[in-house]
Amino acid sequence: xxxxxxxxxxxxxxxxxxxxxxxxxxxxxxxxxxxxxxxxxxxxxxxxxxxxxxxxxxxxxxxxxxxxxxxxxxxxxxxxxxxxxxxxxxxxxxxxxxxxxxxxxxxxxxxxxxx
Numbered sequence: 001x002x003x004x005x006x007x008x009x010x011x012x013x014x015x016x017x018x019x020x021x022x023x024x025x026x027x028x029x030x031x032x033x034x035x036x037x038x039x040x041x042x043x044x045x046x047x048x049x050x051x052x053x054x055x056x057x058x059x060x061x062x063x064x065x066x067x068x069x070x071x072x073x074x075x076x077x078x079x080x081x082x083x084x085x086x087x088x089x090x091x092x093x094x095x096x097x098x099x100x101x102x103x104x105x106x107x108x109x110x111x112x113x114x115x
Contacts, residue, residue, distance in 0.1 A: 018085075022040065023079070038054070040082050042074060042082050
């Protein structure tokens, strides 16, 4: 039972990555924080998520970027928020969970790791 729970937690963590919000209502939709040639996740007002959006530039009304080499333009008034994926945070979280899964049972059973 414990192993199944641990496996579910680890796989859930692997399939959901840590992200940080770059543009939203909280920062008054300040698009100046976006950096060219970086990948972002864009959430639109209708609930769609555009993943791996490579930001190129912007004008007063829209953002320009590419997805899989195809250039697209998204109107700013349709954007709910923009997220930046953070691989480093995800990797740290996974390493921490795996470390805890190995060390905690050893201390709980009062026996050396691996036995």
